Amino acid sequence: MRYIAPLTGIAASLLLAASAHAADTLDVDVHSVSADGVGDSLGTVTLEQTDHGLLLTPSLEGLEAGIHGFHVHQNASCEPKEDDNGETVAALAAGGHYDPESTETHQGPYGDGHLGDLPALAVDDNGEASLPTLAPRLSLDDMNGRSLMIHEGGDNYSDEPHLGGGGARVACGVIEQ
Numbered sequence: 001m002r003y004i005a006p007l008t009g010i011a012a013s014l015l016l017a018a019s020a021h022a023a024d025t026l027d028v029d030v031h032s033v034s035a036d037g038v039g040d041s042l043g044t045v046t047l048e049q050t051d052h053g054l055l056l057t058p059s060l061e062g063l064e065a066g067i068h069g070f071h072v073h074q075n076a077s078c079e080p081k082e083d084d085n086g087e088t089v090a091a092l093a094a095g096g097h098y099d100p101e102s103t104e105t106h107q108g109p110y111g112d113g114h115l116g117d118l119p120a121l122a123v124d125d126n127g128e129a130s131l132p133t134l135a136p137r138l139s140l141d142d143m144n145g146r147s148l149m150i151h152e153g154g155d156n157y158s159d160e161p162h163l164g165g166g167g168a169r170v171a172c173g174v175i176e177q
Contacts, residue, residue, distance in 0.1 A: 024049040026140060028148055030060055030173035031078060033091040038078050042171055045148055053136035054143070058121065058129040063171065069155035070121040072098040072138070073147045078172035091169040094147040108157030109135050115142065120155055144177040 026047045032039035043060040056070075074095035081092035097106070097116030107113030119133035152167035 024140065026143070026175070026177060028173040028175050030058075030148065030150070030171050032062070033078050033080070033169055033172045035080050035088040035090050037080055038091075038172070045173060047140055047143060047175070049140040050134075053134050054138040054140060055132055055134055056118065056148075057132040060123075060129040060171075061127055063123045063127050063129060063150065064152070065123050065125045065127060067154040068121045068123060068170075069149075069151035069153065069167070070118040070133070071149045071151070071155075072116040072118065072135075072143070072175075073149045073172075074098050074116075076145045076147055076174045076176060078147055078174055089169070091147075091149065091172040094149060094169070094172060098142070098146055100142075106157055108155075109133075109137065111157065113157075117155070117157055121150055140177075143175045146175045148173045148175065 027044045028047060029044055030042045032042055040062070042062045043058070045060070046057045048055040048057065074097070075093060077093035078091045079093040080088050080090055083089050083092060097114050099114035099116060101114070103113050105113040106117055108117050109119050115137055118135050121129050121133070122131045123129045149169055150171035152170050
């Protein structure tokens with residue numbers, strides 16, 4: 001009986017450590033998107049708070065090979081929506097890039113523009129993305145009520161061409177803590 005109290009204390013410490021770690025990470029389910037709506041699951045992106053910013057670790061498959069624009073968008077939605085021209089656009093309900101300071105400029109994850117620019121997402125020849133990226137100006141606290149967006153093409157982190165040239169929205173995940 002004299003060993004039960006220390007073992008209970010150790011078990012409680014392990015549970016507290018596990019729950020503290022769980023509070024520092026969040027898995028976001030990512031789905032294909034089109035003008036018809038939200039499609040099949042492509043996997044997850046794990047968000048992890050670090051001393052150097054937000055680490056995003058994708059575990060995705062089914063994407064086109066190459067470099068893709070990767071962003072945090074303002075709203076927690078991946079649903080299609082009509083644009084100003086009356087055309088239904090994939091995941092437009094996610095809104096624009098996350099820009100809490102209203103900078104209205106794209107300068108990449110290390111610049112002084114909006115916070116929505118993430119490092120580009122690399123997809124291998126098998127359509128898989130697993131290379132972690134670091135967003136040094138973001139924290140897990142910034143993410144609740146937002147969405148992660150993957151664009152068709154790359155991103156030059158500037159305002160020209162429009163939104164850095166990323167192109168159509170092809171995959172999206174709603175972030176809810």
